[in-house]
Amino acid sequence: MFLRHISAVNREFPFLRRLLFGLLVSALGLALLGLAWRTLAPGGVNLPEAQILLALLLATPWAALSMANSCIGLALLLACPDPPAAVLPASRWTRPGRPRALTALAVCIRNEEMGSVLPPLGRLLDGLEAAGVGDRFVLWLLSDTQDPAMAAEEARAVAAFAAGRPRLHYRRRAGNTGFKAGNIMDFLDHHAGQAEFFITLDADSVMSPQAVLRLVAIMEAAPDLAIVQQLIVGRPATAAFPRLFQFGMRAGMRSWATGQAWWQLDAGPYWGHNAIVRCEPFRRHARLEALPDGSRILSHDMVESVRLQAAGWRVRCLPEESGSLEANPPAMPDFLRRDERWGAGNMQYGRLLRLPNLTAMGRLQLLQAILLFLGAPAYAAILLLAAGNALAGGGAPAGLVGVAVFAYWLCYFSPKLTGYAQALIQGRVAARYGGRWAFTKGAVAELIFAQLFEPVSTLNKAIFLARLPFGHRTGWAPQNRAERGIAWADAARLLWPHMLIGLVLTASFAAVSWLALLIALPFTAGMVLAIPLCVLSADPRLSAWLRERRIAATPEELSGEIL
Numbered sequence: 001m002f003l004r005h006i007s008a009v010n011r012e013f014p015f016l017r018r019l020l021f022g023l024l025v026s027a028l029g030l031a032l033l034g035l036a037w038r039t040l041a042p043g044g045v046n047l048p049e050a051q052i053l054l055a056l057l058l059a060t061p062w063a064a065l066s067m068a069n070s071c072i073g074l075a076l077l078l079a080c081p082d083p084p085a086a087v088l089p090a091s092r093w094t095r096p097g098r099p100r101a102l103t104a105l106a107v108c109i110r111n112e113e114m115g116s117v118l119p120p121l122g123r124l125l126d127g128l129e130a131a132g133v134g135d136r137f138v139l140w141l142l143s144d145t146q147d148p149a150m151a152a153e154e155a156r157a158v159a160a161f162a163a164g165r166p167r168l169h170y171r172r173r174a175g176n177t178g179f180k181a182g183n184i185m186d187f188l189d190h191h192a193g194q195a196e197f198f199i200t201l202d203a204d205s206v207m208s209p210q211a212v213l214r215l216v217a218i219m220e221a222a223p224d225l226a227i228v229q230q231l232i233v234g235r236p237a238t239a240a241f242p243r244l245f246q247f248g249m250r251a252g253m254r255s256w257a258t259g260q261a262w263w264q265l266d267a268g269p270y271w272g273h274n275a276i277v278r279c280e281p282f283r284r285h286a287r288l289e290a291l292p293d294g295s296r297i298l299s300h301d302m303v304e305s306v307r308l309q310a311a312g313w314r315v316r317c318l319p320e321e322s323g324s325l326e327a328n329p330p331a332m333p334d335f336l337r338r339d340e341r342w343g344a345g346n347m348q349y350g351r352l353l354r355l356p357n358l359t360a361m362g363r364l365q366l367l368q369a370i371l372l373f374l375g376a377p378a379y380a381a382i383l384l385l386a387a388g389n390a391l392a393g394g395g396a397p398a399g400l401v402g403v404a405v406f407a408y409w410l411c412y413f414s415p416k417l418t419g420y421a422q423a424l425i426q427g428r429v430a431a432r433y434g435g436r437w438a439f440t441k442g443a444v445a446e447l448i449f450a451q452l453f454e455p456v457s458t459l460n461k462a463i464f465l466a467r468l469p470f471g472h473r474t475g476w477a478p479q480n481r482a483e484r485g486i487a488w489a490d491a492a493r494l495l496w497p498h499m500l501i502g503l504v505l506t507a508s509f510a511a512v513s514w515l516a517l518l519i520a521l522p523f524t525a526g527m528v529l530a531i532p533l534c535v536l537s538a539d540p541r542l543s544a545w546l547r548e549r550r551i552a553a554t555p556e557e558l559s560g561e562i563l
Contacts, residue, residue, distance in 0.1 A: 014265050021068060021263040028411070029064035033057070035407055039400040048389035052382055059378035062371045063411035066256070070414040073259030077422045084320040087261035088228075091318055094221045096213035099136040101196035103216055103276070106187055108180050110144040112203040114157035120206040125165060127209035134167070137212075140191060142183050143172035180272065181288050181300035188283040195279055202273040204327035206235060211323025215276040218318070226282065226313035227305060229268060229275040231257050235325045236557035240546055241335070241537040242328040245453075247552040248446040249328075250321070251419025257319040266314040267361035272301035274324045278313075285311040291351060299345025302369055303352065306362035325556070331486055331538040332453070333494055339457065340464045343373045347468060376461035383523060387508040390516055398515045405519060413450070432555035442552035452526035452533050459498050459527060491534040502527025 036056050040049045076083045085092035105124070109117060121139060128134045141158055145151045151172060158170045171191060173183065184200065192198065197219055199212060211230060218228050231253060234246025261268060286304035288297050297303055305315045329335040349366040352358075358366075389395055410417070420443045423429040424436055433439040502524045509520040526533065536542055546552060555561075 017263045017265065021072065024068040024071070025061075025064045028067050029060050032060050032063060032407060032411065035404050036060075039397075039404045046389070046394050048385045048392070048394060052385045052389070055378040055381045055385070059375045059382070059408070062368075062375045063408055065368065065371075067411040067414045069259035070252075070255050070418040071259070072262055073255035073257070073415075074418040074422055076258050076262060077255060078425060083258050084318055087258060087265075088218070088316050088318050090218045090222050090225075090316075091214070091320070094214075094217040096210065096217045098133055099213070099216045100220055101136070101216070102194050103137050103212075104187075104192055104195040104198040104279075105137055105139045105201060105212075106142055106184065106198045107140065107201045107203065107205070108142050108144070108183050108273075109154070109203045110176065111147065111150055112145075112154070114154055114161075117203045118157065118161045121201075122161065124207060124209060124212065125168075128212070131209055131213070133213065136216075138167045138169065138193075138195065139165070140187060141168070141170045142187050143170065144176040144180075144183050145172060146176060178288065178296055179298070179300070181297065181304070185283070185287055188279060192279050192283075197276050197278055199276050200273045202326065204235070205232075205273050206325040207274060208323030211320075214320075214323075215318070219276050219278065222314070224314050225316060226278050226308040227268070227270050227275055227315045228318055229270050229316070230318045230324045231321050232271065232274045232324050232326050233321050234554065235327045236554050237328065237330075238543055238547060239330050239538060239540075240543040241331050243543070243546055243552050244446050244449040244537070245335070246328050247442050247554070248416040248419075248450055250554070251423065251443070252415030253419075254319065254321065255418040255422065256415040257317055261317040261319050264317070264361065264365075266316065267309050267359065267365065268305070268315045268317040269365070270301045270305035270315060274326065281308060281311065281313050285313070291348065295348075297345065297348055299342055299348070299369070302349070302365060306358060306365055309359050309362050310357050332456075332534040333486065333490070336457065336460050336494075339461060343376075343461055343464055344468060346370055346373050347465065373461055373465060376458045377465055379458050380462035383505060383520070387505050387520075390512040391508055395512070395516070398513070398519060402519050409522075412454075413447075416446075416450070432558070434550060434553065434558055438550065438553070441549075445546070445551050449537070451522055452529060453537075455502075455523045455526040456495070456498050456530045456533065459501060463497065485540060486535050486538040488531070488535055491531045495530040495534055498527050498530040502530065 033056065036053060040053060045053070076086055080086040082092060105121075107117070107121065125134065125137075125139060128137050143151070143154060145154055155170070155172070158168075162168045162170070169191070171187070173186060176183065178185065188198075197216060199207070199215065201207065215228055215230060219225055233250045233253070234242060237243040237246060282304070285307050288300055288303060290296055308315055329338055346369045349370050353363055353366055386395070395401070420439075423433065423439050423443075427436065430436045430439045433442065505520065506517065506524045506528055509516040509524070550558070
């Protein structure tokens with residue numbers, strides 16, 4: 001009944017959709033908090049337990065929102081013959097053809113290995129030429145490289161690549177004011193020319209000609225659209241860390257993005273790349289000034305989306321996987337560093353919530369981005385408080401604690417769990433991964449990895465955010481995209497605090513009872529094993545073992561597809 005209802009509501013009813021979503025989030029949140037209260041309250045609530053409840057109040061909204069997005073997304077994926085069209089109808093009735101408008105392919109680079117950046121762009125340009133539409137696109141390589149030696153090598157590589165490609169341009173800024181957002185705005189101010197649209201690409205982005213033409217066709221058919229953000233999946237990876245991480249991320253984003261697009265509608269997200277943008281409204285409304293303290297907005301993309309919405313423009317998500325990829329960080333240290341930069345950027349949104357003229361949905365989007373990272377210190381605090389309370393003789397019945405812990409775990413992992421469920425239910429989806437058995441092996445391997453890695457990632461966010469108010473800052477550092485091993489000493493220097501906290505927590509719960517240890521172990525084991533997990537997930541031997549057995553292989557890897 002629920003599936004049929006979700007499938008039927010394909011027309012634009014923003015209020016109804018958001019009301020239904022809000023009721024679902026509220027019901028899930030109240031159920032989680034009710035379970036937590038029933039677990040902690042029967043014997044009276046002492047101070048640590050009251051603090052645990054406060055931390056749960058902070059963590060619950062994101063948990064409930066994740067579960068609600070995932071459930072709606074799964075319902076749409078199972079019930080609709082064309083889920084992307086169910087949330088973006090324009091994708092159903094537009095067919096890619098020869099574009100009327102000129103579109104710029106804007107690629108932001110900074111200190112990149114050009115040998116990996118340029119070949120996918122060459123294949124994209126060649127594909128557009130083969131389709132007879134190459135004259136409707138112009139490629140701009142927008143460099144923020146500051147090191148003179150790297151800049152010279154970059155220029156040489158681009159010059160060789162540009163031979164025989166008249167619609168290719170290269171510009172390098174003397175400074176990188178405003179980071180990537182400043183790079184894009186400088187391009188729009190001085191170089192965009194007659195381009196009506198631009199497609200943002202990062203140095204590791206890969207898009208197919210078909211995906212690019214589909215985005216252009218949607219924009220040309222809907223003149224009130226400012227941004228269409230396509231779903232982005234991981235490029236085939238050889239290293240174990242990105243291979244496992246992106247297998248789960250892909251499944252989770254499929255259900256999450258479909259559910260979120262269903263209720264957000266014209267107030268969709270922008271992730272900064274693999275998206276098409278209308279030049280003029282972006283130039284006029286998405287210019288980001290410095291914050292009052294002089295710092296620049298780090299997580300610029302969501303703010304740009306919110307400002308366009310405030311100006312009356314539509315921003316939509318196209319939850320379609322095909323033809324849109326990116327590379328994920330090759331090892332745990334690179335992932336944690338990127339996460340810290342995103343966390344610092346999302347925390348800046350707190351200063352923007354009270355800006356005038358933002359829509360209610362825009363403020364909600366900024367608030368969601370804040371909650372995504374605020375959950376980390378909340379979960380870390382819950383673990384520490386629970387250990388201290390148990391050692392002091394407090395604590396709820398173990399059975400109820402186990403049920404409450406499992407409920408929150410289920411909500412936290414619901415995006416990837418629903419994505420896995422969809423693939424196993426729909427054989428055609430599993431077939432792209434080599435069949436249900438092959439897909440199950442990848443899902444099991446990824447869940448084991450995630451159960452160890454997520455507590456480390458959560459604790460790292462908590463430590464970083466705890467230091468942020470005291471002057472600890474992160475900048476827009478170039479990303480390491482090389483796949484390499486990690487030395488034990490380097491892993492230990494980075495992760496010894498995580499291991500130490502894990503050991504203290506494990507010993508604390510063990511001192512209470514074996515049952516308390518058993519309940520806590522899924523969350524403390526990853527911390528205790530943080531250093532070997534970091535080393536092994538970057539070890540070429542483990543990576544080769546996974547590849548040989550095609551564990552966590554993506555459809556693109558299995559098909560040999562090269563974009």
